[in-house]
Amino acid sequence: xxxxxxxxxxxxxxxxxxxxxxxxxxxxxxxxxxxxxxxxxxxxxxxxxxxxxxxxxxxxxxxxxxxxxxxxxxxxxxxxxxxxxxxxxxxxxxxxxxxxxxxxxxxxxxxxxxxxxxxxxxxxxxxxxxxxxxxxxxxxxxxxxxxxxxxxxxxxxxxxxxxxxxxxxxxxxxxxxxxxxxxxxxxxxxxxxxxxxxxxxxxxxxxxxxxxxxxxxxxxxxxxxxxxxxxxxxxxxxxxxxxxxxxxxxxxxxxxxxxxxxxxxxxxxxxxxxxxxxxxxxxxxxxxxxxxxxxxxxxxxxxxxxxxxxxxxxxxxxxxxxxxxxxxxxxxxxxxxxxxxxxxxxxxxxxxxxxxxxxxxxxxxxxxxxxxxxxxxxxxxxxxxxxxxxxxxxxxxxxxxxxxxxxxxxxxxxxxxxxxxxxxxxxxxxxxxxxxxxxxxxxxxxxxxxxxxxxxxxxxxxx
Amino acid sequence: xxxxxxxxxxxxxxxxxxxxxxxxxxxxxxxxxxxxxxxxxxxxxxxxxxxxxxxxxxxxxxxxxxxxxxxxxxxxxxxxxxxxxxxxxx
Ligand code: SF4
Ligand code: SF4
Numbered sequence: 001x002x003x004x005x006x007x008x009x010x011x012x013x014x015x016x017x018x019x020x021x022x023x024x025x026x027x028x029x030x031x032x033x034x035x036x037x038x039x040x041x042x043x044x045x046x047x048x049x050x051x052x053x054x055x056x057x058x059x060x061x062x063x064x065x066x067x068x069x070x071x072x073x074x075x076x077x078x079x080x081x082x083x084x085x086x087x088x089x090x091x092x093x094x095x096x097x098x099x100x101x102x103x104x105x106x107x108x109x110x111x112x113x114x115x116x117x118x119x120x121x122x123x124x125x126x127x128x129x130x131x132x133x134x135x136x137x138x139x140x141x142x143x144x145x146x147x148x149x150x151x152x153x154x155x156x157x158x159x160x161x162x163x164x165x166x167x168x169x170x171x172x173x174x175x176x177x178x179x180x181x182x183x184x185x186x187x188x189x190x191x192x193x194x195x196x197x198x199x200x201x202x203x204x205x206x207x208x209x210x211x212x213x214x215x216x217x218x219x220x221x222x223x224x225x226x227x228x229x230x231x232x233x234x235x236x237x238x239x240x241x242x243x244x245x246x247x248x249x250x251x252x253x254x255x256x257x258x259x260x261x262x263x264x265x266x267x268x269x270x271x272x273x274x275x276x277x278x279x280x281x282x283x284x285x286x287x288x289x290x291x292x293x294x295x296x297x298x299x300x301x302x303x304x305x306x307x308x309x310x311x312x313x314x315x316x317x318x319x320x321x322x323x324x325x326x327x328x329x330x331x332x333x334x335x336x337x338x339x340x341x342x343x344x345x346x347x348x349x350x351x352x353x354x355x356x357x358x359x360x361x362x363x364x365x366x367x368x369x370x371x372x373x374x375x376x377x378x379x380x381x382x383x384x385x386x387x388x389x390x391x392x393x394x395x396x397x398x399x400x401x402x403x404x405x406x407x408x409x410x411x412x413x414x415x416x417x418x419x420x421x422x423x424x425x426x427x428x429x430x431x432x433x434x435x436x437x438x439x440x441x442x443x444x445x446x447x448x449x450x451x452x453x454x455x456x457x458x459x460x461x462x463x
Numbered sequence: 464x465x466x467x468x469x470x471x472x473x474x475x476x477x478x479x480x481x482x483x484x485x486x487x488x489x490x491x492x493x494x495x496x497x498x499x500x501x502x503x504x505x506x507x508x509x510x511x512x513x514x515x516x517x518x519x520x521x522x523x524x525x526x527x528x529x530x531x532x533x534x535x536x537x538x539x540x541x542x543x544x545x546x547x548x549x550x551x552x553x
Contacts, residue, residue, distance in 0.1 A: 063510050065495060079492045171511075188511040214473045217481075 019136070020209060022119070023129040023268040027292025029106075036107040037116050045161070048168040053385070055172075062170045066414065072346065073414065075383050077353060081346065088338045095331040097222050099323075100231040100310070102286035105219070111211050112285070114162070114204035115271070118155060125151040129268065155205050156197070163197030209272040212285050223282060228313040229322050233286055235266075235277040235308050236316065243277070248301070259303050266290035266308055276308055351383035354441050356455040364458045371401075371424040372459035378419040380441065382411040388443040392421075396437035396457050397429040408444065423457065430459040475533060479525030486525075487518045 024030075050057040052070050059068045067074040074081060096103050105112060126132045126147050138144055167189055168176050179185045185193070203211055212219050226232070240260035246252055252259060260277070267275045269289040274281050276290045294308040314321045359375035367373050382388055390409045394402050403422040411417045423437065437457040442450035496513030500506075 062514060065510070076492045076495070082492075186509075186511065188509065188515050191515065210469060214470050215477050 018273075020271065020273040021129045021133050022271045022273075022289070023265070023293075024123060025269040025289040025292040027295055029288035030292050033107055033112075033116065033287070037113050040108060040110075040113050041117065045165050048165060048173040056174075058169065059172060060170050061172075071385070073351070073383060073385060075381070077381070077383075078349070081342065081349075084338065084342050084345070088335065088342060091331060091335045091338060093218070094225055095328070095335055097225040098227065098230055098327055098331060101226065101233070102219075102222060102284070105212065105216075105285040106287040109285075111203060111208075111216070112287070114200060115208050117158070118204040121154050121158065122151055125154065152205075155201055159197040159201040159204075160193070162200045163193040163195070166196045167193050209283075209285075212272060213283055219282065219285070227325075227327065228317075228319070229325055231310050231312055232280055233276060233284065233288055233291060233308065234280065234311050234313075234316060235260075236306070236311070237277070238316075240277070240307050259298070259307050261297065261301060263297055265293040265297055269293040350449065350451055351385075352388075352441065352443070352449055352451045353379075353381040353383065354439060354451050354453045355379040355381075356439055356453045358455060364460075366460070367424060370426070372427050372430065372457075373422055373424040374437075374457050376421050376423065376439075376455065378417075378421055378439065380409065380411050380417040380419060382413060382415055382417070384449070385413050387412045388445060388449065390441050390443055393440045394423055394437055395440065396423075396435060397425045397431065399429055400425040400437070400457075425457065425459065427459050430457070433461045434458050471533075475526060475529040479522055479529045483518055483522035483525050486521050487514065490517060490521070 047058050048056060052068075055068060057068070057070055061068065065076055067078075093104060122132070126135055135144060135147060164176070164180065165173070170192075171189060176185075176189065179189070207215075240258045242256065242258055243260035243262040244255070244257045245261055245263075246255060246257060264275075266277070267273070267290075269292070270276070271287060271289065272283045272285060274283045276284065288310070290308050291310065295305040298305045298307055312321050355378070357377045357379070359377065362375065365373045365375075378392075380390065388411060390411065391407050392402065392409060394400050401424050403424070409417065409419065435457050436454050438452055438454050440450070440452045491514055496510055496517070497508055500508040500513070
């Protein structure tokens with residue numbers, strides 16, 4: 001049957017888990033998933049081909065250590081934004097899990113999305129559940145070989161395209177395509193395309209529900225975010241039990257039966273091979289296939305839908321359900337604050353950085369004119385998309401002088417300029433042997449593009 | 464407690480993979496492999512190569528750590544506690 005090891009005592013799990021042949025479900029949630037899968041796949045496969053201002057719109061250019069997202073260019077120095085983004089993603093997950101259970105798993109998780117697509121291919125080549133089970137049991141003959149080879153060929157092709165697209169997020173995809181067509185891929189590109197394709201093929205073709213059961217960290221801790229008001233998929237035992245088959249048109253109540261006709265369709269459609277009628281189980285990924293299956297059955301026998309449905313524990317216990325509860329408010333508030341923070345931080349971000357490195361070889365030098373001179377190496381990072389000319393100024397002791405031609409420093413877009421400078425000051429004017437010196441950089445063409453960095457200026461000890 | 468072979472393999476391979484991915488991101492955000500290579504006198508180093516090798520080195524290290532954890536989880540000998548007994552040896 002479809003439930004692997006359900007009858008086996010815990011501990012004798014050493015046998016390979018029985019293969020699951022999910023039956024296709026039809027209904028509103030199946031349609032919702034098809035929609036979600038198509039939208040997400042479309043996003044994945046098309047995004048790297050979009051252009052923005054003459055370059056790939058979304059490109060995590062690892063070889064060049066720059067991330068482009070639409071009009072923004074991020075540098076390793078902007079790691080903070082990535083961290084913030086990850087925290088926001090985590091809180092969204094908490095929020096939606098507390099609200100409606102494993103929505104992510106059922107509709108948006110890449111594991112679900114690619115498994116679903118691979119199952120479409122499988123169904124198209126090998127047929128529905130019954131046909132697939134028969135084919136697997138059948139001895140190897142020309143037809144079986146043809147079907148299996150065809151399925152794997154299509155799977156591998158799709159997986160290869162997936163791997164290619166994946167690498168296309170990290171290195172410009174058009175050039176990658178040209179190199180691919182000319183068999184001129186670099187060894188590392190080729191390696192990652194193969195690696196990712198292989199992972200896709202294995203995860204979506206073979207591992208499937210086992211990824212959710214054994215590998216997914218979220219599956220393990222999601223129950224901690226559930227409460228009595230979380231929307232989960234549940235079997236209404238009060239209405240369904242006692243289950244049992246019956247003749248068409250027989251009123252179950254006259255037989256002392258509930259609404260469940262024990263057709264096991266809800267089990268057959270389940271991609272993780274569980275029986276939702278046994279209550280909420282951690283294996284349930286919330287795909288709602290059982291809801292669709294049961295609704296169809298209820299329509300056929302003329303009972304109201306919803307024997308298996310999205311509901312909450314409170315609703316099933318006939319308690320007042322609460323959608324708005326402190327936990328939701330806290331998550332929502334945090335989410336809002338973090339998102340607002342991120343948007344604000346990005347909008348005020350200065351795409352300019354100035355690093356000051358003191359010359360390590362000498363503390364200071366006395367010039368012929370009796371001035372104390374310090375040598376620095378400045379690194380100017382123009383993280384903007386345009387070239388700029390900058391003016392540099394120093395502030396510290398009165399009369400501090402900068403030697404370099406510091407009034408029109410040209411830095412190209414996305415460049416790092418290394419600029420050695422000498423600063424000299426009269427020792428009499430220095431407040432201490434070691435004092436602060438402030439370097440100020442401002443763009444001549446864009447007044448609000450400016451930054452400043454403080455360093456140390458050393459001089460002779462004062463008598 | 465016994466777990467399935469798949470779960471056994473996964474419990475070693477997978478967490479090390481996840482952590483290696485995260486560590487690779489952090490490591491190479493902070494350090495540019497080309498800059499490090501330049502310090503060591505290596506002229507030409509493809510960043511992609513460094514990222515890939517770095518990732519696999521980290522994965523291997525995490526793998527070793529996960530395997531050791533599993534290994535040390537095995538039950539060990541519990542010492543037998545012997546009651547002291549008066550022996551009249553003379
Ligand atoms: S029990 Fe859970 S995983 Fe199985 S079909 Fe129902 S919703 Fe999907
Ligand atoms: S699909 Fe509905 S009627 Fe059929 S066994 Fe499942 S719960 Fe019962």
